[in-house]
Amino acid sequence: MTTKARLRQILSYVRPPYSVPTSLRWLPLASSSGPASCSLLIKHYSTSFHTSATLSSSRVRKAQLGPDIVLNEDFALPVNADLYAPLPEELEFLKATTGIEDEEALKAHVLMVQQQAYKVAPYPCIYTYCFVKTPATMQSVYQDILKIGRECENAVLLDVGSGMGPDCRKFALDGFPAKNIVATDLVEEFLDLGHVLFKTTKETFPANFVAGDVFNPAFLSIAQPARGAVRTPRPDLTTLTSLNPLHGHCSVINATGFFHLFNKEQQVHLARAVAGLLSPEPGSLICGLDFAAKEKGLVEFDIDGIKKYRLLSHSPESWMKLWYENVFSERGEVKVQANYTEVEVLGKPIPCLLWYVRRL
Ligand SMILES: C[S@@+](CC[C@H](N)C(=O)[O-])C[C@H]1O[C@@H](n2cnc3c(N)ncnc32)[C@H](O)[C@@H]1O
Structure with missing residues (x-):
């Protein structure tokens, strides 16, 4: 069976949000081994977040995507070098970081890393x-971020x-400062x-x-957003093994x-978790870019014209509500801003939400 046919077959199993059919949950996974791979899949579909399994073993090559679809190398589309068409600003960024000026050599380099990452x-x-x-760089607060980096040691x-x-x-x-x-x-x-991609x-x-x-x-872990002065000293970033020592320390x-x-519960969990990392200093901020919807709900996206995956996408209103109602409920603590924008992906404009949450 061709990869595309296999993909279509698997996607035909997909059920409404957050319930994963047994057939999909127990897909045979190429190059996976025994209980480790099983626990990975269970972890991603479980509503409890308490297993410590990670994807980082190169023996376990698969990834979860969206609320209800698993990707693994069995049914991922093969990478396609013909789709490499960086925008001028992307080329400039790649040249500046890699030091490769020759565009053919740059393409070969990007494709080599893409192959490795995709595996x-x-x-x-x-x-x-x-x-x-x-x-x-699309964020209206981009320059503010750089200023924080320059001015706060x-x-x-x-x-x-x-x-x-x-x-x-x-x-x-x-x-x-990178450090x-x-x-x-x-x-x-x-x-x-x-390090390989950017030659560092x-x-x-x-x-x-x-x-x-x-x-x-x-x-x-989830911690209340820091308020007032942070009592713990900034941890030594070079010795971090988890994010917990950063509670209250991220500008x-x-x-x-x-x-x-992620699904609805996971998005709220994640928002609370990162909010606990935010510094209480006015001006500290969380920002991001995600796929957007006219109204909050599962939106179907495709890659290369093939029906592929559904993601829980937000409108500006539903995104702001998520933060105000579940995370920063004290009045006047933060400003949440979310705006529609478009990002060009494979030559097609994709509606996205550009957002930030800033401490007042
Ligand atoms: C869509 S990619 C975005 C990567 C990057 N931010 C960029 O713009 O190129 C999402 C990333 O989230 C990571 N990820 C997925 N689930 C995660 C989890 N539970 N904890 C930490 N990272 C996770 C994936 O491994 C992947 O690299």
């Missing part, structure tokens, strides 16, 4: 070359669900592949990488293409 976990953002985009910037870290490379390129950046992802290999080492790009599952309380939290991967 680890075949996310659509890898297939669609979104890992060379820097959506954080100890300001921590956390890039959550960082993948290969295009946004945090761009923050560093534009002057946010004050923490990049985190479930998949450790993505963080490492960031730990020495030349001294940002701090910490791999883990944001739904595992041992990695990121900027960037979450690009991250919240939309």
Whole structure:
């Protein structure tokens, strides 16, 4: 059976949100091994977030996407070099970070990294070359973020669900001190592949990488948003093994293409969890970009014309409500801003929500 046919077959099993048919939950997984792979799938579909399994083993090559679909190498579309068509600003960013000026050599380099990353976990953002985009630059608060990095010696910037870290490379390129950046992802290999993609080492790009599952309380527990002065000293970022020591210490939290991967309960959990990391200093902010909807609900997206996945997408109103009602319910504590925008993916404009939550 061809990959596309297999994909169609699997997608035909997909049921309404948050209930996963047994047939899908127990898909045979190529190159997975025994109980570890089973617990991974269960973890992603469970409403409790308490297992510590991660995807980072290269022996377990699969990824969960959206509220109700699993991706694995069995049925991911094969990568397609013909779809590589970076926008001028993306080319400029790639040249500035990699130092590769020759566009054919640059293409070969990007394709080589794409192949490796896709083998680890075949996310659509890898297939669609979104890992060379820097959506954080679209934020109206982008310059404010750089100013925080320039003016506050100890300001921590956390890039959550960082993948290969295009946004945090761009923050560093534009002057946010790399040593004050923490990049985190479930998949450790993505963080490492960031060094390959951007041709850096730990020495030349001294940002701090910490791999883990944001739904595992041992990695990121829910704490009340910090109010008043933070009592604990800023932790040594170079020795972090979880995000918990960062409670109340992050001046900027960037979450690009991250919240939309999860269902309603998970989005609220995640919003509370990252809010606990935010510094109480006025001006501290959480920002992100996610797929948008006219009205909150599951929106179906396709890649390359093939029906592919549904994501819980928000309108500006429902997104602001999520934060005001579930996270920062004290009046006047934060300003939440969310606006529609469009991001070009494989030549098509995709409606997105550009948002931030700023401490007043
Ligand atoms: C759509 S990608 C976005 C990557 C990156 N922000 C970018 O713009 O290129 C989402 C990322 O979230 C990570 N992720 C998914 N579930 C996660 C979890 N439970 N904890 C931490 N990271 C997770 C994935 O591994 C993936 O790298």
